[in-house]
Amino acid sequence: MAKRFPAAYYVERILAHDRLGLSRAITLVESTLPSDQELAREIIQQLLPFSGNSVRIGITGVPGVGKSTFIEAFGTFVTREQQKKLAVLAIDPTSQRTGGSILGDKTRMETLAGNKQAYIRPSPAGKSLGGVARSTRESIILCEAAGFEVIFVETVGVGQSETAVHEMVDFFLLLMLAGAGDELQGIKKGIMEMADAVVITKADGQNLQKARAARAEYQSALHLFPRTASGWSPKVAISSALENTGITEVWQTIEAYLETVQNGSYFEQKRQHQNLHWLHESIRQTLLDRFFAKPEVKETLPELEKKVLQGEVSAFAAAEELLKFSN
């Protein structure tokens, strides 16, 4: 096990905007050791008053949409043109399967990785969605206390993680391809309705015409969606990371959104509700994890699931059967 310091060390280092201290604290947050978890809670509790001063942006899209390239271009704009310190976090519970991490390969974001205004933290490997979501959310607090003003939370766009990200960001950006049909199958239903903005990527060369048509289509589709309490109606932009177009527009869209929602109590209320969500989500997750970790449940579940699938036992009777082990 790596060396551990007292909580005060991490708190001081982070408040001094030291990256090594930040990385070490995130490692604690990601650790499954109870002693590390306790230390992490102490650090977060002390840093909580210094958190919150960032724009949290969720970025999602199916593999192949050009997410890394977009994040490179957009991140470079945020740090260079806007002169803001940027942290890029990732949620990728599938890294369980691949054993790697979507951001593990630093060459994937070469420019940003070498940018002193940017901090890139790969998704923790080998964790469930609940675990990854938790550490990412706590990492946001640490990054904010470390002085980062813009935070990207990236997802792979194929599973449940989008909902988790939506519950931890201020603005949710969905990347799409023009003329997408079958390639859309990977996006979970309901994700599109969560988007505060849709960006059609790869809008260059022979694709430009198609991207413009897609923008018009999505724009008219999105206005059919139920509006949120924010009063914001989702925007559609086209962008080419290759030709570096549309990047400024995306940033302006986010600024316009912030102006809309900060001009009232919505922004703060949304964050407060997200906090409550995580309180309840965290309880739910822990109760379920503990229940399904019980040896009797582990032993009985597969058999009962099979019976339910085959229609031999009703779902509720099977649940009743399993719940006998809950005490």
Add this chain to the structure above:
Amino acid sequence: MAKRFPAAYYVERILAHDRLGLSRAITLVESTLPSDQELAREIIQQLLPFSGNSVRIGITGVPGVGKSTFIEAFGTFVTREQQKKLAVLAIDPTSQRTGGSILGDKTRMETLAGNKQAYIRPSPAGKSLGGVARSTRESIILCEAAGFEVIFVETVGVGQSETAVHEMVDFFLLLMLAGAGDELQGIKKGIMEMADAVVITKADGQNLQKARAARAEYQSALHLFPRTASGWSPKVAISSALENTGITEVWQTIEAYLETVQNGSYFEQKRQHQNLHWLHESIRQTLLDRFFAKPEVKETLPELEKKVLQGEVSAFAAAEELLKFSN
């Protein structure tokens, strides 16, 4: 307490397609008494092999969309033209608040109420969503065993219940108004993407032109959505319950859907996955209900929620604090 019979009584009566027996069994399903619940489980277990032979159709839409009128017209078509036995169930957890039930007022569906081919069962009053969802789902099994070939599950269209209904039906029908803008706010995000068909209601008189335009808009919007594994792409129809138009078309759409999904394993697979969903959902709900019913949790929760809302404690630290009471 009303008189109870042995399980065999209910099973026999239901298999003989007797409505009184069915109604009495549903009352047991809705009861919160442990002895009733046990009896209900026994009945369902015995009837399970006789269930499944129906088309389960979810119908939702915001208040004011003309849901009752549509169900009257559509239900009459199903029973008269298609000569099928129809059961209409409802999910309305809000009846908790009103003390009544959306289907309580039988005058709301006068024609169907007097139709011998139709069986209308109001939403059980005074229950949580979890409770209502559970009894509705078990009632579907009972209705199928009682020989009903088409089952409507109606929701009020304003809350979480749509997701629950989506998880218990084969086909999900969303009713919408033409030219809807602000009135759409009541629909929860993501509902539209769940729809297998959208029906624009009140397509008559001066509204007809608007309804036609809305149909075109929704049709082009829906094709932008990610497709499901079913291979089905959602359809949009217009209907006037007043002039009895569009009703046949809706039924044909459902038949076309069934043809698509039954021409393979999707239909059966979806039902099996729904069964698994309810097993897990039921466990989740029970664990949470038990946890939040603990006196220490009840006492500590409001205070901790306040601290989380005000940013004094992190969501995860608060969860940790509460979870101490879980053992």
